[in-house]
Amino acid sequence: MTRSINDVVFGYTDKFLTFLQLAMPSLSNTVQLCYNMSSRDINTTSKILSGGGNISDLGQYTEWQGYKKLPYWKTPEAAMINGTEGLFFAPNLDKTKPITTFVDDLFRANPLEFVKEEEVMTLQTYKYKNTEVCHDERHQQPSQRRVLRLRT
Helix, strand or coil: CCCCHHHHHHCEECHHHHHHCCCCCCCCCEECCCHHHHHCCCCCCCEECCCCCCHHHCCCEEEECCECECCCECCHHHHECCCECCCCCCCCCCCCCCEEEEECCCCEEEEEEEEEEEEECCEEEEEEEECCCCCCHHHCCHHHCCCECCCC
């Protein structure tokens, strides 16, 4: 079977999954790598800073999918939308300071810490990883804990 990159990333109808739907009607017959990306509401907007006023703000979210604060978390700290999409960052990063990405699939910011310098195809790069206690709420202040607010 040969599939285009577009099909693999954004989806194609699989004949075998279509056959399986006869026995399992709730099963999707679509195969796609970026499921959440193409299923998001395309009528909403996200806003990021251009870095024009302050280059260190380059790529920082100010609004995501129409929200300035996420409605899913109970505390203001947890509901904040901060960080970049993770595809690019401001120049001249300080290796001693963590960087933050906003992970829309988790509806939360994700702090990253510097690990080491690397070279990729002759380009000097920085490697970052999740902080040790990033998602371990035992190490966070109560105001930072992300308690999910269920909608009824």
